[in-house]
Every structure is written in structure tokens, then in C-alpha cells.
Amino acid sequence: MAAQERAIRTRHNIMLAAATVFNERGYKAATIADILAKAGVTKGALYFHFPSKDELAQEVLAAQNRDFSVPDRPSKTQEVVDIVMLHTHRLQSDPMVRAAVRLTMDQLSTELDRTGPFRQWSDVTRERLEKAGAQGELLPHVLPGETSDVLVGSYAGVQSMSHALSEYQDLPVRVNALLRHLLPSIVLPSVLASVDIAGDRGARVHAEMLAA
Amino acid sequence: MAAQERAIRTRHNIMLAAATVFNERGYKAATIADILAKAGVTKGALYFHFPSKDELAQEVLAAQNRDFSVPDRPSKTQEVVDIVMLHTHRLQSDPMVRAAVRLTMDQLSTELDRTGPFRQWSDVTRERLEKAGAQGELLPHVLPGETSDVLVGSYAGVQSMSHALSEYQDLPVRVNALLRHLLPSIVLPSVLASVDIAGDRGARVHAEMLAA
Structure with a gap:
């Protein structure tokens, strides 16, 4: 799998995890730790794609x-x-x-x-x-x-x-x-x-x- | 103030406090402790009027x-x-x-x-x-x-x-x-x-x- 393809897949996994966590807990109560646990990626990978919880929410929106x-x-x-x-x-x-x-x-x-x-x-x-x-x-x-x-x-x-x-x-x-x-x-x-x-x-x- | 009047006022205070807490935190994240703190009443008083968080929410609804x-x-x-x-x-x-x-x-x-x-x-x-x-x-x-x-x-x-x-x-x-x-x-x-x-x-x- 090419590096770019892998990055796209990681990004999509993080968004899906974030969507699930926002859905279950609401925006306010959701934490980056919850999203990391659900996505199974490192903190570094998440912050590489999304600088903040707000940016993640905007992408889901x-x-x-x-x-x-x-x-x-x-x-x-x-x-x-x-x-x-x-x-x-x-x-x-x-x-x-x-x-x-x-x-x-x-x-x-x-x-x-x-x-x-x-x-x-x-x-x-x-x-x-x-x-x-x-x-x-x-x-x-x-x-x-x-x-x-x-x-x-x-x-x-x-x-x-x-x-x-x-x-x-x-x-x-x-x-x-x-x-x-x-x-x-x-x-x-x-x-x-x-x-x-x-x-x-x-x-x-x-x-x-x-x-x- | 008659006892009944006091009870009505306490009940109203609890509902107002609950409304504020639900508004600020959402139903899921809101706790009875938050509502007690906001209303300034005892746990006993709250449970006398409302047996559960769900009943409180239904009254606010x-x-x-x-x-x-x-x-x-x-x-x-x-x-x-x-x-x-x-x-x-x-x-x-x-x-x-x-x-x-x-x-x-x-x-x-x-x-x-x-x-x-x-x-x-x-x-x-x-x-x-x-x-x-x-x-x-x-x-x-x-x-x-x-x-x-x-x-x-x-x-x-x-x-x-x-x-x-x-x-x-x-x-x-x-x-x-x-x-x-x-x-x-x-x-x-x-x-x-x-x-x-x-x-x-x-x-x-x-x-x-x-x-x-």
C-alpha cells in the first residue's frame, strides 16, 4: 500500500471513530483520548491529520x-x-x-x-x-x-x-x-x-x- | 410561609436548577450532584420531589x-x-x-x-x-x-x-x-x-x- 493511500485510510478511520464518539457522547463530553482508543492510532497520527477536536468535528459536519x-x-x-x-x-x-x-x-x-x-x-x-x-x-x-x-x-x-x-x-x-x-x-x-x-x-x- | 408554599418553591428551585444544568451539560453528562449544588437543597429534598434524574428531565420537558x-x-x-x-x-x-x-x-x-x-x-x-x-x-x-x-x-x-x-x-x-x-x-x-x-x-x- 502506497504511503498516500495509507494516510487517506488513517484519516478516514480517525473520522469514523470521531463520528462514533461524538454520536455516543456528544461534542462536549467527547475527548481526544476516546477517539484515539476507538480509532486505534497514535496521538501523533491524529494530530498530523487534525490539529484539534474542533477541526475534527468540523470535518464530520x-x-x-x-x-x-x-x-x-x-x-x-x-x-x-x-x-x-x-x-x-x-x-x-x-x-x-x-x-x-x-x-x-x-x-x-x-x-x-x-x-x-x-x-x-x-x-x-x-x-x-x-x-x-x-x-x-x-x-x-x-x-x-x-x-x-x-x-x-x-x-x-x-x-x-x-x-x-x-x-x-x-x-x-x-x-x-x-x-x-x-x-x-x-x-x-x-x-x-x-x-x-x-x-x-x-x-x-x-x-x-x-x-x- | 406555609409548609405547602415552601414545598412548591423548593420544587420550582430544583426544576430551575435542573433546567440550567441540563442546558449547560446535556442530559447525559448532568449529575444529581450538579443539580443539588445549583439548587442549594439537600439530597433528601430533591429525592422527595423527584425520584430520579429521568423524572426531573421529564418535568423540565x-x-x-x-x-x-x-x-x-x-x-x-x-x-x-x-x-x-x-x-x-x-x-x-x-x-x-x-x-x-x-x-x-x-x-x-x-x-x-x-x-x-x-x-x-x-x-x-x-x-x-x-x-x-x-x-x-x-x-x-x-x-x-x-x-x-x-x-x-x-x-x-x-x-x-x-x-x-x-x-x-x-x-x-x-x-x-x-x-x-x-x-x-x-x-x-x-x-x-x-x-x-x-x-x-x-x-x-x-x-x-x-x-x-
């Missing part, structure tokens, strides 16, 4: 950003939906994404800057909504900045409720219901008629991206 | 339920809005409500049953939506159980985003935006035209209840 890139669609509204649905799928299936979301929603981690994920999600969504607007997909009164914040904020709560009530088992159903309530206030009915918001949309987009 | 009772209105949609707006006001002004919401949203507190607040909020909202439907205020396709879950879940996330980005300063503006996106999919336009969803609605309902 960033794991959810991979859901931003979805295939191009003629309808930009569909891209907004696909980002939400792909994230829903990965929240159910990827422990790193789960850890990232829990850190984001941890209102007790006051020392950790949790604003990044909210802002990034909102920026990515706003950009797509602006394109959707330019293409004439949106209702005339929509302000993309306001609407993207509503989408991101409301999604964050629906996933939290689904986590508390069913450990994410009912998440696709709840996300579908949320979109049925929000999209008619955002998108023209004629556009909405051909947007796919089915609960299994995320799994299909994920498969499409793996195949590509 | 229940603090948000006081927002369920709002004055009767001819429009039941307005009552749903008033519950949301009163809660928004108290989230900005009452440390106990803040602590209750943080505990509810603490996805790391896996030993704590956080399902109660989600279910209670949804039940109270569903009941009012059913009445609104019976009075002909709602669009014909609305399922009160589904819509109440969407309202409660999306609100939970919007408050979390507002907490992360502005320590709740922008909460009334965000809640107003959320309601403008959701209500047109729930309520008849002719009803919606006379529903008050202004950002200062919560403060006004609160003042009205204090005066009564």
Missing part, C-alpha cells in the same frame, strides 16, 4: 455536504428535491452523515460552531431556487433566500422528529409529507405536476449516482 | 406544554397559530422553556425518552385542526394527523436553525416565513385572509393571557 451534488435535471425544482431525498437516503444508511446531523442539531454544543451546515445547505438550495426562478418554475412572490431557509430549517426538524419517534424508519414518509405541504407555496402547479417527490426517490438517485 | 392553552378564537386555525406564536415568544423569554426544547432536540440523549413533547404537540395541534376542519376552515384533502406532524416537525427545525444562527433573535421572522409557506396548503384562502401570523403575535397573546 462537512460529511453531509457530499449530498449537495446531484445529477443535473431540466427542472431545477427537481434538483432541490433530489438533494433533500438523497440526504434522506444517506441519513438512513450512512453513519457518518448521521453523526454530522446529530452534531448540527446538538443545541448543547455551545462551543462548536454549528452555523456552517445550516448556511451551506441554505446557500446550495438558494442557488438552485434562483435558477428555478430564472427558468420560470417558481411562483412570482418567492424570495429564494427566505424559501431556502424555510426548506432547510423545516427539514432539520422533520428529521429530528423522525429520529426521536422511529430512529429514521419513517423519514421518507415524513419528508414526502413536508414537501407536499411546502412545494405548492413555492412552485407553479404545472411544474409541480412532473416533480417526483416519492419516498424512494433518494434511493433511486443514489443508485443512479453509483452507476454513473 | 413538560414545561413547554403550558403553551398549549391559548384563548378560544372563532377560527381554530388562529388557535393553532397562537400556540405556535406563544411558544415562540416564551422560547425567547423563558429559560425553562428553552431548556425543555433543548432537551427535546438533544439527539445524543439516547437514554431519555424525547418522544413525549413531539407527540403532545402533535396531539394538541391535530385536535385543533380537526375542529378547524369540522368548521370548514381547511382545504378538503388535509389529513389533520399528517399536517400536525408536519407543523410540529418543521417548527422544531426552524427554532433549531434560529438558535444556531441568531440565539433566537430572528425566530419570529422565521416562524412567520414558515407559516406563510405551510398555511396555504392547509387552510382555505378566505379563512387565511383573516388569520394573524405577524411576528409579534406571540407577545400579544402572552399579554392578553396575563391580563385575563
